[in-house]
Amino acid sequence: MAYIQFLGAAGTVTGSKHLINTGDGSANSGSANSGSANSGFKVLVDCGLFQGPKDWRERNWSDTPVPAKEINAVILTHAHLDHCGWIPRLVREGFRGPIYATPPTIDLCGIVLPDSGHLQEEDANFYNKTKKSKHDPALPLYTFEEAQHSLEYFKPVQVGDTNELSPEISFRFVRAAHILGSCMAEISLKQNGAARRLLFTGDIGRVHDHKIAPGKVVHSGPQEGESADVVVMESTYGNRLHPKEDPLPELAELITNTVKRGGSVVVPAFAIERTQKFVFILKHLMESSQIPRIPVFCDSPMAIKAVEIFLKHDEEYSDETRDMIRTYGSPLQWPGFTFASTQEESKKINDVRSSSIIISSSGMVTGGRILHHLALRLPEPKNLVLFIGFQAPGTRGFTIKNKSDEVKIFGDFVPIRAQVAALEQFSDHADPPELLEWLRTFRNQPATTYLVHGEPDAASQLRDTMKQSLGWNVQIAQYREKVAIG
Ligand SMILES: [Zn+2]
Numbered sequence: 066m067a068y069i070q071f072l073g074a075a076g077t078v079t080g081s082k083h084l085i086n087t088g089d090g091s092a093n094s095g096s097a098n099s100g101s102a103n104s105g106f107k108v109l110v111d112c113g114l115f116q117g118p119k120d121w122r123e124r125n126w127s128d129t130p131v132p133a134k135e136i137n138a139v140i141l142t143h144a145h146l147d148h149c150g151w152i153p154r155l156v157r158e159g160f161r162g163p164i165y166a167t168p169p170t171i172d173l174c175g176i177v178l179p180d181s182g183h184l185q186e187e188d189a190n191f192y193n194k195t196k197k198s199k200h201d202p203a204l205p206l207y208t209f210e211e212a213q214h215s216l217e218y219f220k221p222v223q224v225g226d227t228n229e230l231s232p233e234i235s236f237r238f239v240r241a242a243h244i245l246g247s248c249m250a251e252i253s254l255k256q257n258g259a260a261r262r263l264l265f266t267g268d269i270g271r272v273h274d275h276k277i278a279p280g281k282v283v284h285s286g287p288q289e290g291e292s293a294d295v296v297v298m299e300s301t302y303g304n305r306l307h308p309k310e311d312p313l314p315e316l317a318e319l320i321t322n323t324v325k326r327g328g329s330v331v332v333p334a335f336a337i338e339r340t341q342k343f344v345f346i347l348k349h350l351m352e353s354s355q356i357p358r359i360p361v362f363c364d365s366p367m368a369i370k371a372v373e374i375f376l377k378h379d380e381e382y383s384d385e386t387r388d389m390i391r392t393y394g395s396p397l398q399w400p401g402f403t404f405a406s407t408q409e410e411s412k413k414i415n416d417v418r419s420s421s422i423i424i425s426s427s428g429m430v431t432g433g434r435i436l437h438h439l440a441l442r443l444p445e446p447k448n449l450v451l452f453i454g455f456q457a458p459g460t461r462g463f464t465i466k467n468k469s470d471e472v473k474i475f476g477d478f479v480p481i482r483a484q485v486a487a488l489e490q491f492s493d494h495a496d497p498p499e500l501l502e503w504l505r506t507f508r509n510q511p512a513t514t515y516l517v518h519g520e521p522d523a524a525s526q527l528r529d530t531m532k533q534s535l536g537w538n539v540q541i542a543q544y545r546e547k548v549a550i551g
Contacts, residue, residue, distance in 0.1 A: 066551035067105065067256060069263070069297065070130060071542040073113055074518040078301050078457050079147040080115035080124060081518055083265065084108070085550075086131065087233050087256065106231040107131055109139045110250055110265045110297070112164075114150030114181070114206075116431050118459030125151065125206055130545070134159035138230055139218075141166040142267025143247035144173030144337060150181050153207040156215040163220040165228065167238060169246030169378040171219045173337055176370040180336075182212030184432050195476060224248060239288035242270030243493050244338040245374070245381055249288065256551055263550065264293035264511075268301070268518070271492070272499040283338075283381045287495075289506040295550055296511045297542070300519030301455060302496045303527025305489075312490040313346070317355040319449060319486050324357050324420040328447030328483075333435045333462055335428035336367035338493060339454055341375055343424060344396045345389045351401075352393070358401060362414045364425040364434045366406045372396055415441055428454045430461035430472075439465070440474045448483040453491040458520060497530050504535060515542040 067087045073080030088105025115121040133155050141149055185205035192203035229235045233255050238248035252263040271285040323330050334340045350356040405411045411434050425435040442448040456462035464472045466487055471478040514537055516524045528539040
């Protein structure tokens with residue numbers, strides 16, 4: 066009987082990876098290496114990297130339960146690293162099938178994956194130099210070259226087109242409204258004369274365009290009127306409501322106060338989507354004299370390349386984004402905004418002693434150039450560290466956001482004396498009222514909904530909310546659990 070096995074984003078928000086096997090692996094048997102005796106068609110929906118706590122990151126080194134070379138295809142929902150960042154490793158392990166994604170997702174992966182390989186190599190080199198790893202020598206999970214090579218397996222798929230993968234299985238992408246190129250995967254399974262429909266949501270974007278979710282780059286509103294027998298659904302914000310207030314007055318006040326005391330603002334931000342959204346908002350606040358005109362440094366080569374991809378794929382823009390681009394043009398040409406692409410340009414930002422705004426990645430401070438900026442500016446009370454995105458437990462971002470006394474960066478403990486603030490309104494994930502609104506548009510009640518991509522408390526609260534409000538059968542997916550879908 067066909068099954069789904071949850072290989073990541075179960076009990077956590079990272080490492081999204083779900084195996085569909087049309088073969089006869091029995092549910093919850095826990096048997097490893099089903100091998101060719103059970104041979105069915107095997108599809109991975111998403112292939113993300115585990116990030117955050119070491120316990121989870123170590124799972125990046127685990128093999129897939131069926132050999133990578135036996136997996137026939139990957140369906141990728143979007144280009145965030147926690148959904149695509151394990152692809153180069155999968156290819157390194159022997160996968161040779163197609164990786165289906167939308168054209169914007171493919172373009173974004175073209176910068177996200179090589180950058181990830183580069184960071185993996187840098188980390189390994191750093192640990193080998195400092196001998197701060199118990200692994201000798203420390204190895205990269207994959208290299209820049211391997212990440213580049215994995216891009217050859219991508220195949221573009223347009224939203225709404227049906228794609229036959231085998232006589233038993235076909236799929237179609239529908240809009241998820243999360244980030245540029247993001248989609249849900251509707252999968253049809255035909256076996257023994259019976260048809261089953263599976264919906265993998267990937268990450269679900271905001272349901273409405275709204276002032277409280279400003280600067281949304283893509284149109285809000287995931288595809289309505291879905292129907293499915295089995296839903297595999299994210300639960301990142303399952304236990305929290307997004308604030309209802311327009312965040313811009315608070316943002317303006319935070320920046321203005323920091324400038325008044327001679328400090329700088331450091332913003333850890335995902336290079337894809339969040340950085341572009343935030344620079345447009347800063348531009349708007351400066352042009353409308355709501356914040357002082359101070360230099361803005363966007364210290365992320367990836368964010369620069371992503372700007373170019375965003376400008377290329379304008380078909381998904383929200384009306385607000387269109388207005389902003391019409392009014393202000395490309396961020397790469399704004400006076401006072403500097404996009405640092407080389408190491409030297411990045412280092413020069415350290416010499417800027419007057420107030421400035423520094424936006425850099427990674428968004429959860431798990432690596433990248435943001436580490437240097439925080440190591441330098443966290444110890445000074447005059448500075449502000451501003452979070453505009455989700456911080457998973459176990460990440461440095463979570464430690465700083467929760468106002469610990471210190472945080473470990475490059476093996477040393479850095480005191481946290483700067484002001485720390487967080488604005489949740491910029492989220493690209495729907496919260497429970499928005500999710501319920503979307504789920505109420507379903508044409509049928511799925512037999513089972515499995516919640517993934519959430520911390521345990523978020524997943525269990527969303528399960529309870531869905532049971533009470535919709536009467537649906539909702540289960541929380543467990544890591545490596547197999548569930549029958551035949
Ligand atoms: Zn995402």
